[in-house]
Amino acid sequence: MAVAAAGEPAVIAALSNAMDERLVRPVLVGAGDRIREIADQQGVDLADVELVEAPDPVAAAAIAVKLVHEGEAELVMKGLVRTKDFLRAVLNQEFGMRGGRPLSQVALFESPDRSRLMLLTDSGINIHPRFSRKVAIIKNAVQLAQALGMAEPKVAVVAAVETVELPTMPASLDAEMLRRMGEAGELGRCVVDGPLAMDNALDAHTADLKGRSSPVAGHADIIVVPEIETGNAVYKTIRYIAGRELASIVVGAASPAVVTSRSDSTNTKLYSIALGALLS
Amino acid sequence: MKHTLSCLVKNQRGVLAQVSEAFASQGINIESLAVGETEDTRVSRATIVVVGDEQTVSETERQCEALDVVIELEDLASEEFYARELLLIKVRVEPDTINRVMQVAELFQARVIGMSDETITLELAGEHRAIDGLLKMVRPLGIVALARSGQIAVPAGDEKPREDHIDAPTSAHI
Numbered sequence: 001m002a003v004a005a006a007g008e009p010a011v012i013a014a015l016s017n018a019m020d021e022r023l024v025r026p027v028l029v030g031a032g033d034r035i036r037e038i039a040d041q042q043g044v045d046l047a048d049v050e051l052v053e054a055p056d057p058v059a060a061a062a063i064a065v066k067l068v069h070e071g072e073a074e075l076v077m078k079g080l081v082r083t084k085d086f087l088r089a090v091l092n093q094e095f096g097m098r099g100g101r102p103l104s105q106v107a108l109f110e111s112p113d114r115s116r117l118m119l120l121t122d123s124g125i126n127i128h129p130r131f132s133r134k135v136a137i138i139k140n141a142v143q144l145a146q147a148l149g150m151a152e153p154k155v156a157v158v159a160a161v162e163t164v165e166l167p168t169m170p171a172s173l174d175a176e177m178l179r180r181m182g183e184a185g186e187l188g189r190c191v192v193d194g195p196l197a198m199d200n201a202l203d204a205h206t207a208d209l210k211g212r213s214s215p216v217a218g219h220a221d222i223i224v225v226p227e228i229e230t231g232n233a234v235y236k237t238i239r240y241i242a243g244r245e246l247a248s249i250v251v252g253a254a255s256p257a258v259v260t261s262r263s264d265s266t267n268t269k270l271y272s273i274a275l276g277a278l279l280s
Numbered sequence: 281m282k283h284t285l286s287c288l289v290k291n292q293r294g295v296l297a298q299v300s301e302a303f304a305s306q307g308i309n310i311e312s313l314a315v316g317e318t319e320d321t322r323v324s325r326a327t328i329v330v331v332g333d334e335q336t337v338s339e340t341e342r343q344c345e346a347l348d349v350v351i352e353l354e355d356l357a358s359e360e361f362y363a364r365e366l367l368l369i370k371v372r373v374e375p376d377t378i379n380r381v382m383q384v385a386e387l388f389q390a391r392v393i394g395m396s397d398e399t400i401t402l403e404l405a406g407e408h409r410a411i412d413g414l415l416k417m418v419r420p421l422g423i424v425a426l427a428r429s430g431q432i433a434v435p436a437g438d439e440k441p442r443e444d445h446i447d448a449p450t451s452a453h454i
Contacts (some may be wrong), residue, residue: 130382130383130386131378131379131382131383131386132379132382132383132386135379164395166392166393166394166395167391167392167393170392173392173395174382176395177373177378177382177395180373180375180378181375181378181379183375184374184375184376186375186376186378186379
């Protein structure tokens, strides 16, 4: 795994854990002196770790992505580099990792009863996705869910209501149209329903009470949010109110990219690396 | 050649018939006509789009200006103006065309104002060319119904002072 701008304490700590778990063999790209200094402070042994010098974070992102492009690495991770600079490298036409689909972020977390894993998308890349982008976001998430063993994932396209409300709630229209596309098999092998309020997506009993019968209600594998504000809030609610760990990954490129936030816990970083390793 | 005429008329009964007659008598077909009150409720602005040769249209403009009910007539081709048209269109949607219809709506920044099992209704206010562009793209998908308001227009820049030609207040008659 190539790590762009690896000179950051939380990244080194997560990588140390990942190496202990034998999840990845990292290639650290960035300012070698700084990386070694952090490793020394944390007592992390870098003797068997490859270091590639880069003059600045943007160059580090380019070098890390090139390593994947050239087959030297199977996975890339963002370190202390701005997300937009990192993604620009991922999407670079010459040396990037374009996969023919728009990029989107998918977060993985445990269901409320901890019996299974659920996916949340998109909480980090697409700000106000248009309809066609939502189609791509769902296809990306379905592909990831299938890679995780969910043969026919159930997709809940959430809105604030269960019916189409125009013109006040355009997300409800998108959800209805996505449901129709899903029903016709246009979104791959999955079961799509929407618009569903979040309570209906998570709890079949609530959906029954509201008279909203749905094969997805209470059984959603994938929660699709209408825009980044909702996605970001749900992600952080899972983390800070529910106290659950998550894993997140950027998909749509030729290879997955681990893009964690500085505020993510060490465990979330570790799980994200594990998810990336599993998919690459 | 297409001409966009901005015609200020008295807001009273029979005005449209007189103006239309002036064009009809010269054999000019009115492509679109939109009328509404102005900032002065005694005055209406008619935006008339016609196609005709320069000479015939000029002659018709003179005839219109001679009408007692016409306060002012400008051929907007000779100056900068802002023109907009409203389109309401109902497009057929099938599961395999939903994405295309929505993409076209997004491309032209049309609003979805309604939907049913078989159709989506879009609203677009914009320049004539944008309306035509959207129509061209959705036509292959299946237009179930459409309505165009006809163009409305105002000259750009400051308004010229105009004499008060209105003798007495009237209620809306057009």
